[in-house]
Amino acid sequence: MDNGMATDNGMAAIIAAARGDRPVDLLLTNLRLVNVFNGRIEDRSVAVAEGVVVGFGDTYSAKKRVDLDGRYLLPGFIDSHLHIESAMTGITEFCRAVLPHGTTTVVADPHEIANVLGVAGIQYMLDSAEDQPLDVRFSLPSCVPATEMETAGARLEAADLAPFFNHPRVMALAEMMNFPGVIQGDPQVLAKIDASHRAGKPLDGHAPGLSGPSLHAYLSTGIRSDHECTDLAEAAEKLAAGMHIMVREGTCARNLDDLFDLIDPHTARRMMWCTDDRHPHDLLDEGHVDAAVRKAIGKGLDPVTAIQMATLNPAEYFRLERVGAVAPGRQANLLVVSDLAALSIDAVYVNGREVAAGGRLKADLPRPAPIAVPLSMQVDPQQIDLTIPAEGERIRVIEVIPDQVVTREQIVRPTIVEGTVAADPARDLLKLAVVERHTGSGNVGLGLATGFGLQRGALAASVAHDSHNLIVIGATDDDMRLALQAVAEMGGGFAAVANGQVAATLPLPIAGLMSDAPMETVRDQLDAIIQVAHELGAPLSDPFMALGFIALPVIPKLKITDRGLVDVDRFEIVPLFCAA
Numbered sequence: 001m002d003n004g005m006a007t008d009n010g011m012a013a014i015i016a017a018a019r020g021d022r023p024v025d026l027l028l029t030n031l032r033l034v035n036v037f038n039g040r041i042e043d044r045s046v047a048v049a050e051g052v053v054v055g056f057g058d059t060y061s062a063k064k065r066v067d068l069d070g071r072y073l074l075p076g077f078i079d080s081h082l083h084i085e086s087a088m089t090g091i092t093e094f095c096r097a098v099l100p101h102g103t104t105t106v107v108a109d110p111h112e113i114a115n116v117l118g119v120a121g122i123q124y125m126l127d128s129a130e131d132q133p134l135d136v137r138f139s140l141p142s143c144v145p146a147t148e149m150e151t152a153g154a155r156l157e158a159a160d161l162a163p164f165f166n167h168p169r170v171m172a173l174a175e176m177m178n179f180p181g182v183i184q185g186d187p188q189v190l191a192k193i194d195a196s197h198r199a200g201k202p203l204d205g206h207a208p209g210l211s212g213p214s215l216h217a218y219l220s221t222g223i224r225s226d227h228e229c230t231d232l233a234e235a236a237e238k239l240a241a242g243m244h245i246m247v248r249e250g251t252c253a254r255n256l257d258d259l260f261d262l263i264d265p266h267t268a269r270r271m272m273w274c275t276d277d278r279h280p281h282d283l284l285d286e287g288h289v290d291a292a293v294r295k296a297i298g299k300g301l302d303p304v305t306a307i308q309m310a311t312l313n314p315a316e317y318f319r320l321e322r323v324g325a326v327a328p329g330r331q332a333n334l335l336v337v338s339d340l341a342a343l344s345i346d347a348v349y350v351n352g353r354e355v356a357a358g359g360r361l362k363a364d365l366p367r368p369a370p371i372a373v374p375l376s377m378q379v380d381p382q383q384i385d386l387t388i389p390a391e392g393e394r395i396r397v398i399e400v401i402p403d404q405v406v407t408r409e410q411i412v413r414p415t416i417v418e419g420t421v422a423a424d425p426a427r428d429l430l431k432l433a434v435v436e437r438h439t440g441s442g443n444v445g446l447g448l449a450t451g452f453g454l455q456r457g458a459l460a461a462s463v464a465h466d467s468h469n470l471i472v473i474g475a476t477d478d479d480m481r482l483a484l485q486a487v488a489e490m491g492g493g494f495a496a497v498a499n500g501q502v503a504a505t506l507p508l509p510i511a512g513l514m515s516d517a518p519m520e521t522v523r524d525q526l527d528a529i530i531q532v533a534h535e536l537g538a539p540l541s542d543p544f545m546a547l548g549f550i551a552l553p554v555i556p557k558l559k560i561t562d563r564g565l566v567d568v569d570r571f572e573i574v575p576l577f578c579a580a
Contacts, residue, residue, distance in 0.1 A: 010050055017049035018328060020060060024049040026332075026352050027062035031073045034340075036312040036325050039304050046073060048332040051351030055328055072340050074307055075325050076104025076333030076348070077289040079275055080246050080314040081139070081175070081204065081227050084125070085112035085513045086277035088463075088506075088522050091125065092368055095134035097280075097519040100356040101287040102345045104333040105135040105323050107314070109174035109204075114141040116376050116438065116468050116511045118154025124373050124511075126169055131368045133355050135323070135333070139174035139204055140164055142192055146177060146466040149553050149573055150561035153376065153438035153467070158191035165199035171318045172196070175206035176223055177554065183217045193221050202318060211237060219243065225317065227274050235259050239267055244317050246274040247309070249292040251282050252405055252545065256292060260299055268305045272313040279545070280523040294343040303340045376511045377462075377491055378440040379470060381484035386433055386477045388421035388446050390414070392577035395421065396565055397429065398550060398558045400451035402540055405549040409558040409567075410450060411578060421448070425455045425475045425537070434551055435470040435484060436562035437462065437512070443562035447576055449473060449550065455537030457498035458483040461544055462512030464551035469562050471551050487512075494544050496532040504529040 016022045026048040033044040033056075045058035084106075087094045098106075113121035122140070129136035140161045145152035164170050173196035176182060181189035196203050207218055208228040219241055227246035229235035230253075235245050239262065247263075248255045253276065263271060273292040287294070289310050296306040315324025322331050332352035338344050348356040355362050399408040415424040423431040428450045436443035458474025460483035470487060474480035479497045486495035486502045492512025496504045506525040508515050515522050526544075533543040540546050553559045553566040560566065567574045 014050050014052055014054055017047070018054040022049075023061040023063050024054060025063050027058065027060050027065045028073060028334075029058050029065060029067050030070060031068040032070060033326055034072055034074045034304055034307055036075060036304065036308045037327065039308070041072070041304065044073075046326060046334075048352040051332055051353070053326055053328055053330050053332050068336060071346065072337040073326060074102075074335040074337055075311040075330075076323065076335060076350070077102045077293070077310040078272075078314040078320075078324060079103055079106040079289050080272045080317065081274035081276055082106055082108055083110070083112050083277055084108045085110070085511075086251070086279060087283060087519065088280055088508060088514055088526070089519050090370070090510055090514050090516050091128040091132060091136060092370075093515075093517070093519050095132045095136070096361050096365070097283050098288040099134055099348055099350070100345070100359050100361055101283075101290045102335045102348055103134065103288045103290070104348065104350055105137065105320065107137045107139055107171055107318055109139045109141060111141040111144070111174060111466070112468065112513055113511045114144045114154065114156060115146070115466050116153040116513065117374055118144065118156060119160055120374050121154075121511060122164060124371060126164075126167060127371050128368070129169060131366060133350055133365050135350075137169050137171045137318070137320070139172040140170060141174050143175075143177040147553050149563055149566050150467045150551075151436045151438060151441060151443055151469065151563065157188060158195045161192060162195050165195060165201060170201070171320070172202040172204050175204045175227070177206040179205075179207045179210055179218050182221055182223070183214055190221070193223075197222060205243065209234065215241060227276060229259060230255055231258055232262055235262050239270060244313075245271045247271060247292070248274050248276045249295065250276040251279040252277055252549075256295055256299075260296070260301070263296075263301060263305070263309075265305075268309060269313060272309050272317065280519050280526060284519060284523055290343055290345060297341055297343065370516055373510050375491070377437055377488050379435055379437045379484075379488055381435070381481055381488050383442075384433070384435055384444055384481060384484065386431065386444070386446065386480055388431070388576070390416045390419050390421055394578050395448060395576055396558060396574065396578055398432065398447060398449045398560060398565075400449060400540070400546055400550065402451070405552065405555050407550065407557055407559065414448065423448075423475045428453060430454055430473050430475060431477070431480065432473050432550065432560060433471070433480065434464065434560050434562045435472070437470050437488075438467075441562075445560050445562045445564045447560045447565055452543065452546070453537050453539045454533075457496065457503070457536040459494070459496050459533055459536075459538070459543060459547060460484050460487045461494045461547055462487050462492035462508060463494075463544070463548045465548055466552060466554070467561065468512060469551065471547055473547060494526075494529050496529050496536065498532070498536055504532040
């Protein structure tokens, strides 16, 4: 890994090239440099040697000269917070997808795979990041498991995280989602914060809606960023209290429009872009960090400011002193752009080497050998009992809201057949189950959902935030069990079943979260299985995304885990049946 420090011989060569005593490797001429330090656009030539920018000016002797014909030169973009697992591909294919969009560095939180595999999952991601053309850095997951109302594949305490803080790719403690634990001074939470402080690493926050004294208590621990702001007042209060605001433009959550008016000459240097969770369609069709920069420029933000928020700001926050700008001593991670307003990226350089051009990856980029990942499917679907005995006349039902991760609660009279609760597609009441897959405990949480619209068949997945147990919804028990069997046999993924037949699958064998196939293949498989779900009656734009978030017990209102129904507002498990 290039950790930003050259060897003695390499440093000597860089210095000699900077002095002009030896030819540089690359001289880019006739360009307009976006200088993120002074906010200006300057006519420059840029010299590169040993993968590093060594100077400005066209007097350098060069092994290779490239005339940019008046185009712009920008620093490579940095994503300040994301979960690579949400792209549904392993790190190699993720890198190959985002590089043509100008992303050259990311700070990823491997929270999803850590919930499945624990320490082994973090190590897998660190190992997979080696020898990639993208500079993949990490923040350490702070909340595994996310709650005590579900069974995750691991539990990570401060002692488990401590050794990783010394790894050169680890830049921070990741989003501290347990803000109640911080505010109440939970010793285990504070131990993780203390470990980050002792390692000299920044602390990322996650505090949706937190305000006033509670916010102050949260910040008193040294937490300094937040990517969960959804309205202007919230972001303004947090910024004024000292937080760095990560403006999120993902797939499920897009906050740029609501936070745009906060960006001005006084605030912009403490703001940056992040994607958090961005799915294959958006990455391939809209882009990555470039999509946020392009959108902000289109809304009237000064282009240099928008670019600062994608480069220098996150570099300084994470203390990445060798990236984030085009300047002597900085890595030559460079973007060539012909139209600054449209942000059309003509070429991408990493460490002075052209890795993408015209929106396409260079064919000769290395593809690191795949790394074995531990098995993560300890379940036998044929042994699962999906029966819900009728124990009352009123039952809680999860109401799915289109294009939202929040849900509502309904109380209805269930359809009873021979003393058990049955799915009733005519009433849009489908049976729902979450099956624990990590320890072989046999835990099964059962319930009903409405708003999903299936008229027949079943859908199952191993992507079910945050613990990622198996989740299935369907019109019959037999189809539900067959869908679970298909997912288990693949080692994880998505499955759609109709009339006793598996109609479509999307294999995600890496921890049940990611594929080792190219992202274009994953997108096509996702298109195909969503089409089958629509043919089965589901009206939702992405039924599998909706299914995965039904299991997230930190987002209101009613959710389900392997331990049962969760009333998120009360933050407790509640009975399926309720009083008349």
